[in-house]
Amino acid sequence: MENQASGGRFRAVGDGSGLAPGEGFYQEEVQLALRNRGMPLEGMRYPVTPTGMHYLLVHFDVPDIRATDWRLKVSGLVDNPLSLSLEDIKSRAARTLTVTLECAGNGRALLKPRPVSQPWLVEAIGTAQWTGLPLRRVLADAGLKKGAVDVVFTGLDRGVQGGEVQYYQRSLTVAEATAEDVLLVYEMNGEPLQPQHGYPLRLLVPGWYGMASVKWLGRIEVLGEPFQGYQMAHTYRYSQTADDPGEPVTRIRVRSLLVPPGIPDFLTRTRLVEAGLVVLRGRAWSGDGLIQRVEVSTDGGNVWQDAQLDRQNSPYGWCGWSLRWEAAPGQYQILSRATDARGNTQPVDQPWTFQGMGNNMAQAVEVFVE
Amino acid sequence: MENQASGGRFRAVGDGSGLAPGEGFYQEEVQLALRNRGMPLEGMRYPVTPTGMHYLLVHFDVPDIRATDWRLKVSGLVDNPLSLSLEDIKSRAARTLTVTLECAGNGRALLKPRPVSQPWLVEAIGTAQWTGLPLRRVLADAGLKKGAVDVVFTGLDRGVQGGEVQYYQRSLTVAEATAEDVLLVYEMNGEPLQPQHGYPLRLLVPGWYGMASVKWLGRIEVLGEPFQGYQMAHTYRYSQTADDPGEPVTRIRVRSLLVPPGIPDFLTRTRLVEAGLVVLRGRAWSGDGLIQRVEVSTDGGNVWQDAQLDRQNSPYGWCGWSLRWEAAPGQYQILSRATDARGNTQPVDQPWTFQGMGNNMAQAVEVFVE
Numbered sequence: 143m144e145n146q147a148s149g150g151r152f153r154a155v156g157d158g159s160g161l162a163p164g165e166g167f168y169q170e171e172v173q174l175a176l177r178n179r180g181m182p183l184e185g186m187r188y189p190v191t192p193t194g195m196h197y198l199l200v201h202f203d204v205p206d207i208r209a210t211d212w213r214l215k216v217s218g219l220v221d222n223p224l225s226l227s228l229e230d231i232k233s234r235a236a237r238t239l240t241v242t243l244e245c246a247g248n249g250r251a252l253l254k255p256r257p258v259s260q261p262w263l264v265e266a267i268g269t270a271q272w273t274g275l276p277l278r279r280v281l282a283d284a285g286l287k288k289g290a291v292d293v294v295f296t297g298l299d300r301g302v303q304g305g306e307v308q309y310y311q312r313s314l315t316v317a318e319a320t321a322e323d324v325l326l327v328y329e330m331n332g333e334p335l336q337p338q339h340g341y342p343l344r345l346l347v348p349g350w351y352g353m354a355s356v357k358w359l360g361r362i363e364v365l366g367e368p369f370q371g372y373q374m375a376h377t378y379r380y381s382q383t384a385d386d387p388g389e390p391v392t393r394i395r396v397r398s399l400l401v402p403p404g405i406p407d408f409l410t411r412t413r414l415v416e417a418g419l420v421v422l423r424g425r426a427w428s429g430d431g432l433i434q435r436v437e438v439s440t441d442g443g444n445v446w447q448d449a450q451l452d453r454q455n456s457p458y459g460w461c462g463w464s465l466r467w468e469a470a471p472g473q474y475q476i477l478s479r480a481t482d483a484r485g486n487t488q489p490v491d492q493p494w495t496f497q498g499m500g501n502n503m504a505q506a507v508e509v510f511v512e
Numbered sequence: 513m514e515n516q517a518s519g520g521r522f523r524a525v526g527d528g529s530g531l532a533p534g535e536g537f538y539q540e541e542v543q544l545a546l547r548n549r550g551m552p553l554e555g556m557r558y559p560v561t562p563t564g565m566h567y568l569l570v571h572f573d574v575p576d577i578r579a580t581d582w583r584l585k586v587s588g589l590v591d592n593p594l595s596l597s598l599e600d601i602k603s604r605a606a607r608t609l610t611v612t613l614e615c616a617g618n619g620r621a622l623l624k625p626r627p628v629s630q631p632w633l634v635e636a637i638g639t640a641q642w643t644g645l646p647l648r649r650v651l652a653d654a655g656l657k658k659g660a661v662d663v664v665f666t667g668l669d670r671g672v673q674g675g676e677v678q679y680y681q682r683s684l685t686v687a688e689a690t691a692e693d694v695l696l697v698y699e700m701n702g703e704p705l706q707p708q709h710g711y712p713l714r715l716l717v718p719g720w721y722g723m724a725s726v727k728w729l730g731r732i733e734v735l736g737e738p739f740q741g742y743q744m745a746h747t748y749r750y751s752q753t754a755d756d757p758g759e760p761v762t763r764i765r766v767r768s769l770l771v772p773p774g775i776p777d778f779l780t781r782t783r784l785v786e787a788g789l790v791v792l793r794g795r796a797w798s799g800d801g802l803i804q805r806v807e808v809s810t811d812g813g814n815v816w817q818d819a820q821l822d823r824q825n826s827p828y829g830w831c832g833w834s835l836r837w838e839a840a841p842g843q844y845q846i847l848s849r850a851t852d853a854r855g856n857t858q859p860v861d862q863p864w865t866f867q868g869m870g871n872n873m874a875q876a877v878e879v880f881v882e
Binding site: 180181 | 538539541545547552557563570572576622629632672775777779
């Protein structure tokens with residue numbers, strides 16, 4: 143099967159046809175939504191997301207891997223090509239980091255016009271304790287040769303996207319790949335990775351959107367030139383048209399979400415809250431540094447109040463916040479917006495991009511108080 | 513908050529407005545699809561579904577329960593009202609059953625016109641090993657009084673549906689509730705229930721659609737008359753109009769699904785398969801007895817061939833099947849249809865119902881062979 147053999151058989155995401163979504167896309171988008179799960183928003187109550195509630199995006203199929211047959215191959219511009227078993231990797235000193243991951247396309251389905259792809263609203267989020275071996279130690283063992291530029295990570299999940307047959311592949315520059323906190327992860331929340339989270343081994347790039355943290359890692363290759371694979375050159379770009387190369391998507395933009403107050407309506411998820419003192423709670427995160435401020439509005443964004451911040455325990459994990467609210471009967475739209483250490487603040491209106499990437503608009507929660 | 517207080521605030525599912533879905537419903541349905549997860553269909557390869565890949569439907573919010581504060585209350589027409597801790601329940605002799613669960617609304621979004629609710633296509637399915645205490649033993653301890661008719665199970669998840677504030681409640685008749693295999697479950701696949709699967713305790717009614725297996729069980733009440741709660745009288749009915757009471761949804765209708773062959777296209781999930789010998793595999797199940805036959809068509813339903821059945825290890829768990837297929841280049845639509853011990857066979861065209869319940873139409877998988 144050649145890479146281009148299937149070009150005519152499948153519609154491509156982001157080929158322009160997606161910009162005027164009609165009925166024809168409904169089923170395909172719903173199909174993606176049903177297999178690529180969001181965190182049920184009440185999961186925002188947990189400082190560490192229970193494994194089964196963490197968001198999940200799988201481009202192709204979860205591959206069927208037996209750890210005993212599996213090896214991590216390290217090749218390319220290295221002095222010592224490696225072939226490591228899971229036991230080899232687990233026998234080394236591990237690190238555990240608490241890291242919030244978010245899908246780069248989170249918020250896409252709130253855009254107008256709506257880019258057709260995985261139709262996230264706000265729920266492509268989760269925080270876990272990830273345990274693994276720092277990638278830099280493996281790269282040091284392999285020995286990067288002079289002229290090394292990019293490190294390519296190949297997942298064992300294979301499929302067709304944009305008409306191109308491919309394994310899921312992403313790259314980092316040598317500087318990014320050798321950062322201290324980039325891990326080869328084999329445990330999530332103290333247990334072996336579940337199949338859908340990358341068993342037996344995945345990459346974890348703290349602070350970056352989830353696309354960088356390649357699951358079911360099978361191969362690491364060091365290149366002497368920038369890697370131009372499909373998931374680098376054609377997707378995960380901040381672009382304005384199909385032809386616009388745009389800028390690459392990298393770190394997670396500052397964002398916050400509420401623990402939904404009160405109880406939900408089944409269909410609309412609108413909230414019903416009892417009148418009286420309500421402690422509004424939520425969490426905020428950024429790939430660009432610690433959270434400095436969270437503001438909350440209960441009137442749709444006219445008046446903002448400062449929330450109280452919890453202690454942020456991990457530079458890569460979300461920060462809890464709370465605000466006491468005397469809720470009188472009526473209808474409200476509650477928003478929160480966070481600001482990070484670099485002074486980035488969430489927008490209230492979302493700038494549009496062609497692929498719907500990096501959306502971090504303040505969440506609006508509809509609430510009836512009775 | 514009175515039950516009816518919020519009637520005007522929220523749109524009801526199945527109120528008739530859902531029958532001509534427009535753009536307005538898109539976001540609400542997608543929101544449900546993202547939080548109520550289907551099994552990624554490649555999960556059909558596992559005889560027991562990994563816990564994190566099992567389908568999940570949560571009407572309201574996953575409640576936040578500490579097992580130490582939690583008790584199961586048994587009351588109503590009983591001689592000895594009970595209040596049981598999790599340890600009380602776990603100290604008794606347990607049973608483990610392998611059970612396939614399916615959502616009663618699976619297949620709803622394939623109907624035309626499309627009932628507006630959780631928009632399942634085919635993926636609301638999963639099989640697990642469930643461990644717990646037979647319910648009949650607890651009911652025997654409580655002692656059912658003469659005149660006992662229905663047993664009502666109250667979950668601790670609370671919300672609004674059809675304008676009615678409610679805990680999720682379902683009932684069984686005394687005969688159904690005292691069947692040997694109805695369990696009070698505290699373990700799934702050998703581990704404590706995850707929050708989203710009903711921690712600390714859920715009901716399990718083998719052979720029935722999932723709505724009967726109430727999660728986050730808090731209360732069991734024995735009534736002297738039929739229970740008419742919202743989730744019995746207004747939902748989970750085989751009806752033709754909003755006013756038609758119809759028949760109640762009970763046992764799982766015979767069904768089968770394929771392990772998706774080959775590799776997927778990201779957006780459409782259409783499959784790309786290499787020409788040559790392909791072993792098509794899948795699983796079949798029914799709440800009405802063992803699987804007797806599975807037939808497969810590779811030409812959209814014109815010619816059917818008998819698949820080979822694996823041994824079915826549990827009366828309530830699915831049955832594996834396979835068929836060798838010499839795949840020549842071309843485009844195919846592959847279907848499977850199962851027949852159970854009562855002679856029920858999956859239809860190829862789905863009869864329509866107002867709420868989209870009990871759909872068991874043969875799945876059609878689009879495949880390109882190259």
